[in-house]
Amino acid sequence: MLGNTLGYIDPKGVYWECTERGITQSNELLGKLPKERSYFWNASNDQVFIISTVEIYQLEKSRSGSLKIQKLYHGSKLDPSNLSSFYYDEANSILFAGSATDGLGKFEVKRFKTYKPDVLLSTRSQVFYSVNELEPNTVLTAAGYLIKNGKMEKKYNFTRDRSKLIIDKEKNVWVTGYTSIFCFTSKSNYSEKIKVLHTDDDCSALFYDSNNDAFFAAVDDRYNSTSSLFIKTKEYGFKFEEIAKIPAKVNQIRSLNSESLLLCTASGLFKYFKATKKIVKFESTKNLAVRNAVIINENEIWFFSYGKGFRLLKDNKIFKFPLDDNQSLLTAHTVVPDKLGNFWIPTNKGLFRVKRIDLLNYANGHTKKVNYFLFKKDSGFYSNEFNGGGFPNSLITQDGNIWLPSLNGIVCFNPEQLQPKSYAENIYVEEAIVDDQTIDIRNNPMLPRNFERVVIKIVAPYYGIRENLVLEAKLFDGENSNWTRIDESGKIAYTKLAPGKHKLVVRKRIASENDYKYLTLDFCVKQAYYDTALFKVLMVLVVLSLLFGIYVVRIFYVNKRNELLELKIAEKTSKLQDIITTLRETTNRLNAQTTGNRKIIQYITHDLKSPLRFMAMLSRDLIEDPNKNQEQLSESFLAIYQSSNQMYGFVENLLDYSKLNLSQLEKRERTWVYDIVISKINLFRPIAMNQKTKIFNQIPSDFTINGNPVLLRIIVHNLLDNALKYSAGKTIIFSASEHETHKVIAVIDTGVGMNTETLEYYKSLSRDFNNRTDTVGTGLGLKIVIELMVVLGARIEFNSSSNGTVVSIVFDK
Structure with missing residues (x-):
């Protein structure tokens, strides 16, 4: 029964249908059916199978009504009489x-x-190292085998060295012969053999x-x-010319761009510039023996x-990738990109598929894991060991098929027909063993307290590798x-x-390398009353209450x-x-008054020197001229009288000043300058x-x-005294002026003036008197004046030349 139609295949392979119109002959089956065959009809799934001793076919009808036959199995001998049922899982390509x-x-x-x-x-006939495309979808091997229209046959005899095979634009075949390079021309149907290079190595x-x-x-x-690196162009004909020396064994040559080549060597990667013949080494690869490279x-x-293993050179950085669990990727030969975004990686222990974007994400730090999918002999090839030492060691033909040489034949496949299979997605928890006691954790998810070890067994149906x-x-x-x-035993311990609740999550990779099916198992470890959350909360509340009470009492106290x-x-x-405030104020006032008294006494004592000196001179x-006349004697005695009287006045002033306190010293009042100057004159x-x-x-x-x-009297006295010292026979003038912000009293003499050093000294002293230590010595009169300027809050200015000196006292209004 095929669909809703009863059918029959006669011994000649002709299909007959029984319909309402009667028995009619239908299409003749494509291909030859085995002579000894039996049939099986899976009525529940509407599948028809043809079984022989070594093959199993499926017969089905397409939507257009034409018949189609598909070979599902070819292998060891079968006993059809012992087979009682069949089912074909088309989604996963599995026949049960x-x-x-x-x-x-x-x-x-x-x-x-x-x-x-x-x-x-020979014993090496099934071993292949290189493949290339001679014509569209026609594959040629270095051993001379041609694969076309699904058939493989020996066509050409090249060389015993079958590791390298090049086909140029004119379809000429170039192969190596260990120490030589040969060209087999297409025009001679590859019978003409030309040696184009021969070396001792x-x-x-x-x-x-x-x-x-x-x-x-x-x-x-x-x-x-x-x-030694050689080149051959049309200009050289069939001859190679040496162009460079490479400091390492070159394993493969690749075109990096139109201007340079990439050299894979036993000492890392090198870059060769065609125009300048310059060689540059990728220093980050110097400790790696590079066998092959693929340039995306x-x-x-x-x-x-x-x-x-394999690595990525990107942005001048080297990225190394994690291996599979069995570390088979240590012997990776190459990567073959397909149109679906996958990389196919042949190794000595199988063929791996991985998404290119997963590798790039790992290199960029976006993920910490890479998922690989493995294909082995069970998938349809005769050996898990692929060969990667030849060139080309992989091939993508125009029909999208990928070809890989192996230790036992050449493997061909179409990536689009190898999409991830949807194996059974279910995950089951079979049982749990708690200290050698088996429990049904699915229906009784409560584990006893104080157990030593629990083993949970997980079952996940899987028919693949x-x-x-x-x-x-x-x-x-x-x-x-x-x-x-979880290892092959399916157990996790x-x-x-x-005590308390736990959540176990189990995941199984399905279909795509990054798709997972999840199972969640909630179970609980039995708690004692003191392990329960309620008890712990109550205890916490009690302790907090006690602490709070103690805290409140303590804070109150x-x-x-x-x-x-x-x-x-x-x-x-x-x-x-x-x-302290009183003492500080008293101390400051006493210090200030003591300092002021000491200085004023010093100043007035200094004033006494002038009349004393005059009296001594008279x-x-x-004594020297006792014969003076009466008039001269009268003048002398008058001068002595006036000087004595002046000294009396100074002593009287000194006594009066000594009675002044600090507040009186700091007193400021309206002062008539004219009268003070007249008294001093x-x-x-x-x-x-x-x-x-x-x-x-x-x-x-x-x-x-x-x-x-x-x-002010002391200041005028000292200024006039100093002016008299240096103005004998000259003129001294007191003047005053008033300005918008200040008033000025000036003492002008036409004496000898100050020298430059003295003038600069007094100017510097007037600018920074309090911080100077060189204020004792000669010239005490002006120093007294400068110090009193500080007390009065005024300032003094000096101007001097050979024609005289001007001393100005400036008072702010």
Whole structure:
């Protein structure tokens, strides 16, 4: 029964249908059916199978009504009489066969096809190293085998060295012969053999740059320490010319761009510039023996180091990738990209598929894991060991098929027909063993307290290659947050779990390399009353209440004590601060008054020197000239009288000043400058007359300042005294001026003036008197004046030349 139609296949392979119109002959079956065959009809699934002793076919009708036959199995001998049921899982390409005596069998439909010689000419006939496309969808091997229209046959005899095969634009075939390179011309149907290069050493690499129609070859020395790089272009005909020396054995040559080549060597990757013949080494690869490289673009170069896996050169950085569980990727030969975004990686232990974007995400740090999918002999090829030492060691033909040479034939497959299979997605928890006691954790998820070890057994149906089954578990208990791989036994164990609830999550990789099916198992470890959350909450509340009560009592006691202490401290502090303030003010005032008294006494004592000196001078004149006339004697005695009277006045002023306190010293009042100047001129007039010095007071009589009269008298006295010393026979003038912000009293003499050093000294002293230490010594009069300027809050200015000196006292209004 096929569909809703009853059918019959006669011995000649003709299909007959029985319909309402009667019995009619239908299409003749495509292909030849085995002579000895039997039929099985799976009525529940509407599937018809044809069984022979070594093959199983499925017969089906397409939507258009035409018949289609598909071979599902070809292998060891079958006994059709012992097979009782069949079912074909088309989604996963799995044929199930049931037997009354042997149980259930599984046959996976092969999606890989392996080509190998029907007749083995030698023990190496089934070993292949390189493949290339001679015509569209026609594959040629270096051993001379041609694969076309699904058939493989020996066509050509090239060389015994079958590792390298190049086809140029004119369809000429170039192969290596260990120490030589040969060209087999297409025009001679590859019977003409031309030796184009012969050396004493092995030819380790051969490459054809189709963009420039140029050949490159590398010949290594017998010690594999250096290689010679050769080139052949149309200009050279069939001859190669040496162009460079490479400091390592060259394993493969690749075109990086139109201007440079990439050299895979035993000492890393090198870059060769065609125009300049310059060689640059990729220093980050210097410790790697690079066997092969695949260039996706100039910034994405995948390279392979035999026994050390594969790496990516990107942005001048090297990225190394994690291996599979069995570390089979250590012997990765190459990567073959397909149109679906996958990389196919042949190794010595099978063929891997991985998404290119997963590898790039790992390199960029976006993920910490890479999922690989493995294909082995069970998938349809005869050997798990692929060969990667030849060139080309992989091929993508125009129909999208990928070809890989192996130790036992050439494997061919179409990536689009190898989409991830949807194996059974279900995950089951079979049982749990707690300290050697088996429990049904699914229906009774309560585990006893204080157990030592629990083993949970997980069952996940899977019909594919065991290495592709990724079964992982994670226990969310706040301690273990990583996925743990479950081994083939399906068991995962935990020891001494804490009382309370736990969540076990198990995941199984399905279909795509990054798709998972999840199972969650919630279970609980029995708790004692003191392990329950309610008990813990109550205990926490009790402890918190006790602590809070103690805290409140303690705070109340501390606050009361602190209040009393604060009152006492505040009271004593207030008294102490008053005492300290009073003492500080008293000390400051006493210091200021003492300092002021000492200085003023110093100043007035200095004033006494002038009359004393004058009296001494007159006394000396009287002693030296006792015969003076009466008039001269009268003048001398008058001068002595005036000087004595002046000294009396100074002593009287000194006594009066000594009675002044600090507040009186700091007192400021309206002071008539004219009167003070007149009194001082009268005081010094005898001295001036004696040395023929003229003194003029040009200060207006109503000119006043806000100052201290006592201190102003001392200042005028000292300025006039100093002017008289250096103005004998000259003129001294007192003047005053008023400005918008200040008033000025000036003492002008026409004496000898100050020298530059003295002038600069007094200017510097007036600017920074308080910080100077050189204020004692000669010239005390002006220093006294400068110091009194500080007391009065005024400033003094000096101007001097050879024609005299001007001293200005400036008072702010």
